[in-house]
């Protein structure tokens with residue numbers, strides 16, 4: 103496969119301008135950046151003045167107004183500190199534009215027209231009418247002319263959208279590289295290379311080889327970088343898509359789906375902060391991907407505004423730490439679990455009892471007694487069992503509800519639609535009704551008013567007796583999601599609940615896996631258990647949370663400082679604990695972004711869907727990378743979660759991660775995994791073909807084979823570490839995760855061992871894929887998982903074959919041969 107240029111690259115590359123021209127251009131940008139910082143400092147002084155003034159005037163003005171000024175000064179100070187110390191590339195872009203069709207200016211002080219005025223280009227020559235600098239936040243000069251345009255503002259869109267095919271008003275796009283207050287370099291792309299443009303009478307030069315390639319060539323670390331300086335046109339369309347409804351994005355590996363999703367969160371906040379602040383949730387498949395990506399939003403100035411959570415930590419108080427084998431994941435993720443959990447919850451009501459067993463009956467408990475009789479024969483011997491008979495003495499008569507009557511009452515109570523724990527009052531009322539009927543009192547009091555009064559006394563007498571309460575606690579205990587899951591670990595019981603839903607093998611596997619939770623359900627959870635807990639929470643019902651008052655938006659009250667406080671507001675909101683609150687809140691997000699959406703199981707879609715009942719959505723994924731075995735079932739659950747909102751679909755087509763040589767190899771597996779699916783177009787080529795290694799010799803024993811595999815893995819990982827500057831990822835089948843970690847311990851933290859399912863979404867300078875056949879055979883989705891593994895490298899890839907891979911004389915495993 104040939105390497106391709108970036109979609110936006112002009113027909114001819116920018117000139118290699120002489121150093122003097124380059125230096126002059128850098129100098130010009132430096133002058134502008136100095137101006138920007140001066141202006142920022144002025145703003146801070148203004149804020150300080152306001153503060154002094156406020157202090158002098160004591161209580162003039164409301165306390166609220168003083169606090170607001172105080173906050174402004176604080177925010178401005180923090181803001182400048184961040185600008186000085188943290189931001190690389192605060193100012194990163196510039197566009198030089200032709201005169202527009204009309205002379206209207208937008209709120210950011212820039213002309214709004216997208217197309218140039220007629221006749222503005224004459225004989226291949228034109229004058230630049232407007233120069234805009236693009237940065238991480240907007241800064242206005244004292245006369246309200248824009249010194250820096252926020253990258254998310256409409257006026258910045260041409261910086262990302264203009265192409266040589268559709269340049270609009272843009273003649274030259276420049277990416278400015280800076281560190282702190284110093285401009286380091288500039289890279290230009292000409293959008294109208296055929297036009298000789300002049301700025302202030304001088305010809306517009308073009309410097310460098312294009313910014314995108316420079317960005318892609320950088321060594322990778324363990325954290326993702328933002329792409330704000332080099333967002334490409336097709337990506338920009340997604341980032342700025344209207345927020346209403348559902349935005350669905352598909353694209354192959356490395357097409358920037360994750361990057362785009364993160365930038366979109368920042369864009370939505372900019373567009374409608376009031377609506378989205380505190381209400382955007384990004385769902386990521388693994389904690390590894392969360393830690394890889396979570397630095398991007400703060401670098402875009404959106405610290406603490408967006409909750410990024412792994413699927414295994416979406417439920418408060420639950421944190422997945424264990425892995426299920428593929429066969430168990432398939433059962434736990436399946437939509438069949440819905441019905442099974444409902445049955446299990448009802449079943450658990452009959453099978454369980456509270457942790458504190460009811461007080462033992464004594465001979466003196468004559469007034470009101472309760473009996474614990476043996477329950478079903480297959481309940482665990484040690485577990486407390488629910489009572490099957492209720493005896494009371496009321497109005498001098500002995501009243502009794504036997505097992506059949508209690509069962510009928512339970513059935514009738516469960517006929518209600520409310521969650522099971524919330525049906526308890528209904529059950530209590532039905533018991534009282536039944537006892538009242540048995541007492542025959544109704545017949546003795548024909549006057550309805552009197553009967554009602556007597557009945558009230560009867561009820562009060564009974565319910566205030568501690569023993570009656572104990573009976574209820576034992577007979578209709580408050581169930582917890584973990585408790586129900588733990589109850590499902592009993593295979594015989596589970597087999598009964600799962601009749602016609604799971605086959606006996608599935609029952610066995612599921613029960614065995616749930617034993618990990620222990621008798622009290624407190625043991626370690628897997629990522630799939632978390633979705634089950636959430637479903638159970640719904641079935642059982644949780645105590646209602648008090649509603650939080652909506653926060654006042656500081657932007658509502660500010661005038662004149664918008665361009666400064668936009669950022670400071672974000673910062674202080676993060677500090678004032680909004681982040682913690684975000685982490686506490688489980689539901690009701692305004693916008694949900696789902697990354698790697700192809701991997702959500704039906705049960706996970708239900709869990710995520712519950713958090714976005716009123717949300718708009720951005721869903722990014724790649725079906726070819728799905729590790730879930732039943733895509734149709736997942737699609738149904740996804741449709742249900744996203745609801746009937748209209749959908750807008752986008753496809754990303756360019757692979758920015760893998761060099762063409764690696765992308766071509768991966769496409770062979772894609773052809774096997776999903777025949778007919780087009781590979782994304784790789785944007786660059788390195789000239790380095792993937793390497794094929796083979797584990798030495800034919801070891802006679804299993805132990806010797808394992809030792810040979812370990813030696814070969816370590817040797818190749820060491821070689822790759824020497825070859826690349828940044829990170830090396832070693833991808834192995836899931837069952838080898840811990841083993842591989844041990845093999846690689848001692849090679850330093852540039853190298854990471856990953857189970858195949860953990861590699862999702864991540865990238866490394868070099869990747870070593872160990873035994874493709876093992877990965878492909880792990881599950882029915884194994885080939886797609888292998889495709890993921892083969893598409894993680896930004897520079898170099900090695901595939902190491904063991905005997906099962908059946909390598910040819912060149913070491914190419916069977917799966918990767920033509």
Ligand SMILES: Nc1ncnc2c1ncn2[C@@H]1O[C@H](COP(=O)(O)OP(=O)(O)OP(=O)(O)O)[C@@H](O)[C@H]1O
Pocket residue numbers: 314317318327328329332333334337353354355356357358359360361362724727758759862863864865893
């Ligand atoms: N416009 C861009 N400019 C610079 N780098 C980019 C651009 N778009 C994407 N990249 C880089 O390409 C790499 C792949 O991006 P990302 O991880 O978002 O892709 P993806 O589609 O989510 O991939 P996968 O499906 O494999 O998880 C990242 O390093 C990202 O920073």
